[in-house]
Amino acid sequence: MAGGKVSARQKMINLMYLVFIAMLAMQMDKEVLSAFGFMNEKLETNNVSTTEKNNRAYANLETKASEQTEKFGELNNQAKKIKSYSSDFYAYLSDLKLKMTADLEDKTAYESMDKTEFLNSYFFIGDNYTEQGQEFLNKIDSYRKNLINVLGENSRFTPIIKDRFDTEPVINSKTGLTVEWLNARYEGFPLVASLTNLTQMQADIKNTEADIVNTLLGGKLEEALSLNNYKGIVALDKNAYFAGEKVTGKIVLGRYDAEMVPDNVILNGSDYKNIQSGQVIIDMPAGNVGNHDIKGKISFTQDGKKVEVPFESSYSVIPEPGNAVVSADKMNVVYRGLDNPISVSLPGVSDNNLKVSATGGSLSGSNGKYSLKPGAGGTATIVVSATLSSGKSVNSKATFRIKDIPAAMGSVRDQYGIVRMPKSGLANSPISAGLPDFEFDLDIRVQSFKIKVPGELTIIVDGTTLSAAAKKVLEKAQRGDIINIYDIKATANGVNINQVLPVNIELTN
Template identity: 80%
Template structure:
């Protein structure tokens, strides 16, 4: 169209053709802008889901570290550093996105987010970067280098991190030239495309956390499944025996896997054949009064080779007991307002021959299993007496501290803390309370609560669901508002709870 001498009519046709192409491009651009917006929404939802999954993994690792510090505590230190570093970059990007969209009233009007000026002016000044642009590069570099330092230079995640969070110059396709990473990825792009690009980087952060924590846990669990890490466990029916009794119990592997039957067992220097369902059943004379060892090896065939797993334990043969053994079934205290289970036993004496009483609370039950309901004091005492087969009377007592039920937590849809949900969901969801880490099964009933909507008066609600007045103030809340449910009054098994922690609801629409 550009060559040769053209008539006025041909020029007009060419102009109309160019206008037509521009119109098509404009329509396509709107569709692409919307597509970027919808993609950004999906990424935001995925990031929220991955955050929940990551939090669960961190909690799982924390639990394992508290239970098996030697194995998991160093991994938790690594995970905590990665979690902190990731949270800092994620929060920075979220703040940056807020800055870019601060002047946009409707955050979902994607077709209007076609301008490039907002980000270009924030990051670029001529051919150079603004302080904000350089800060963005530095944040990404700091995150990548910090995680690599935490994991070590030989980690298999180093190539992943260097790929996902690279800020190296980018080769211009079809040429031998390069362009700065920030310019290649963000300069001249529609605003919604850059927002989506930033959300994708947040997704990379969350996925990196997920991959690393899963690998930290998986590596140790895979290591634990190796036969070389098994340990023989001697599980005796009792820890001490009277003279003349037989020592009874089991020798098992750490996983108690009944499908793993040993090839042979050596017990105290001799071959032992009493093996049932992967367990070595102990049945032998106890011996004289004093300490006795039980040790040997369990042999398995693994990959054509014999693997021997050693075991070792000891037991004591003692004279007849002179004191009873009393222990709380679930904790070292008893709780006011609850039926606390107590087990009472005396070696060598049957449960029905024990005489059990209590001070500081009411006691019920029998045959070794009792329930104590504490009174108003600070201690409860369990008194035990029995007559041994020798005719000797044994008296013993154990003291327990009495404590109030700990503070419960308010909840919505069985979720605690800050819960994200739509306004309609809150309007129709009952307010509950629970003690997620408490050993007792409690029936907690909410009697009343207060609800505070930003900018509105606090409403007192009787019952568990929002009243008409509460729903009215809730209707004035906007997306992103934090609704506070507090001063929750509740009872547990008929006992008035002294404190119930609040629950906050972040509105999603």
């Protein structure tokens, strides 16, 4: 820390700082040092376990890529890049840890690892960084950028990767001053604390690999890799036919995966060859009025063995219809305050010959595609009438339950629940709300919210971003504090949302 050419004043400051660190070290509780050491041991054990699990996932993906190149080939290439980047960075950190403890006879004598000299001189020279210190920062930045390049900037894991491997300057919670990341994390810390910090970074590498390989690359890779989780599905163009018509449709795997190409298909006891893009294309006479079965099996190769996936379905050949078919495009309910898409059809009758009306709401649209906006009641009914080619009149209706828009969820940076982020990020990030599992595309706008900092009064904020008063209270929060954003008021497509669940922010600095 005192190396290089510096002024006499700077040398004096450095000397005083060293004296301060020495005094702090003398007062350091030996049990605290031991606690760091035991934590380091647990992290290293966990890293070994996570590495074994990751290797099995990589191996499974490698096997599937050899059997189904079209489906798993590109995913396997991405996984190889992630594994290579992670292994290189992990090995670099392991080598650095070995250098830190090279002069120690007993690597588990944690109570004696209270010195700060190694990283102080290895990373820092005067007010600048050594070549090794800059290399350490470059390694972290390079790893973060390489992973994001593989996954894409819009990946769900990109914010997590940026947070885990962030090297931006941090704000000292006590002084309020901005401190360079490397200084804040490694300058003046006991050896055992820095050692544990590096092991935690290795754990972040392993956990990041596990998150990506087991979730992102496979969309829950364990499910994707097992054909036992697939089901043969007969997807007919319609499930009832007039006498003399042809039955048309497809037989597909449950995922409708065009890249899963079967070895062979048995349909109703015979080999079937009409296979296109992983789909078995059905094209055969419908038969007489009555019920008919479609069944068989699709064969694939998995782990070098033949795996048969059975499928079975049935269809009915019916005479002219007597009732219309009405279905909600989104769900079996309609939502108050929204334009709910409704499809209306009647087999044998063209859409423009249908007469469609509604009670319990207003209806708009034509030619089989309508939009229903429910009223204040509890149900809405679609009424359909038509005249068949035989001259027979048909009348039918369908009733839907009317529900309010469900509770939304508060969010920051498109993250829900408990969000880990720095204080500066929260101060500049807008508060949003969303319905992650809702089928409709809604324009949700936050009108106001309340923010509660531990030990401080609740602040009411109008709009989406923190007011000056809220930022002032936020400045008093410390690392690890949970900031509660609640009582969020919002509208969806101009309609008030009855409830918006809170979002909590755990401060990382």
